[in-house]
Amino acid sequence: MKPFTTDDLLACYRRGVFPMAESRDDDGFFIVDPEWRCIFPLDNFHVPRRLARTLRGDHFRFSIDRDFAAVIDGCAAPGPDREDTWINPDIRALYLDLHRKGVAHSVEARIEGELVGGLYGVAIGGAFFGESMFSRATDASKAALVHLAARLRFGGFKLLDAQFITPHLAQFGAQTLPRRIFQGLLSVALETKADFRALPEDTSGATLVSILTAR
Numbered sequence: 001m002k003p004f005t006t007d008d009l010l011a012c013y014r015r016g017v018f019p020m021a022e023s024r025d026d027d028g029f030f031i032v033d034p035e036w037r038c039i040f041p042l043d044n045f046h047v048p049r050r051l052a053r054t055l056r057g058d059h060f061r062f063s064i065d066r067d068f069a070a071v072i073d074g075c076a077a078p079g080p081d082r083e084d085t086w087i088n089p090d091i092r093a094l095y096l097d098l099h100r101k102g103v104a105h106s107v108e109a110r111i112e113g114e115l116v117g118g119l120y121g122v123a124i125g126g127a128f129f130g131e132s133m134f135s136r137a138t139d140a141s142k143a144a145l146v147h148l149a150a151r152l153r154f155g156g157f158k159l160l161d162a163q164f165i166t167p168h169l170a171q172f173g174a175q176t177l178p179r180r181i182f183q184g185l186l187s188v189a190l191e192t193k194a195d196f197r198a199l200p201e202d203t204s205g206a207t208l209v210s211i212l213t214a215r
Contacts, residue, residue, distance in 0.1 A: 004094070006094060006103075009094055009098065010103065012031060014190060016033070016037075016186050017033040018031070018131075018163065019031055019091060020091075029088065029091055032163075033179070036177065037163070037176065037177050037182040038164050038169060038174050038177075039161055039162060039175060039176075039177060039185070040149060040160040040162055040172060040175075042160055043215075044173055045173055046172050047172070048172075051143070051146065052209050055206070055209055056206045057205065058204060059111070059143075060110065060140065060205070062108065062144070062147045062202075062203075063107075064105065064107060064151075064201050067115055067118075068104070068105075070108075071107075071119065071134070072095055072096070072106070072120055072132075074134035074136070075087055075118075075131070075132035076088075076092065076132075095120065103122055103123060104122050105121065105196055106120040107119050107120075108144070109137075109140045109141070109143050109147070115136075116135070116137035117133070117134060117141045117143070118144050119141065119145060119148060121148075123194070123196050125190040126191075126192025127161065127189035127190055129161045130148070130160060130161060130163070131163075142172075145172065146209070149172075150203070150207075150208040150212050151198075154199040155194050155195040155196055156193065156194040157196075159189035162174055
């Protein structure tokens with residue numbers, strides 16, 4: 001059987017499907033094509049009031065793509081609210097390769113230089129496909145998500161895919177769409193030119209909030 005490559009993975013994203021494994025220790029993975037898809041409307045992203053105060057106080061500092069491997073390992077590790085994850089060695093290797101090719105990105109949240117949370121995903125055109133996030137400090141993954149949304153809006157992205165809705169994501173204005181509507185938004189986003197690095201890494205928390213609350 002022909003090996004599954006990063007080119008195959010990118011073709012999956014362009015079709016609106018993505019890989020998952022049954023568990024962290026599982027061999028191989030499968031391709032998911034949900035009937036309903038979760039997205040964040042970048043022009044109507046909600047920043048909860050308490051989190052906005054935390055961000056304005058610059059409790060976290062952010063970096064981009066400095067510790068991609070550490071971020072994906074943080075996402076793969078079990079945590080207090082999850083005994084297992086779907087990121088197995090095969091998936092890890094594919095995304096590390098995508099990162100080396102400049103397509104997969106990480107957002108890292110830090111306190112006094114220490115990595116305390118973050119997320120990673122894939123950028124193609126004006127679409128960003130969020131994959132997973134982790135947190136080792138209160139609000140760290142939430143802060144990273146706000147930074148990502150501000151970065152995408154500032155850089156001209158049209159779509160932030162979150163795959164499946166959860167109560168955690170719903171508080172930021174995430175919504176679910178039927179597959180056909182998602183596919184239409186994806187088609188437009190893939191043809192859009194966007195710049196993931198347009199926003200400076202050291203943008204203040206207050207500016208992140210203002211980018212997302214501007215109408």
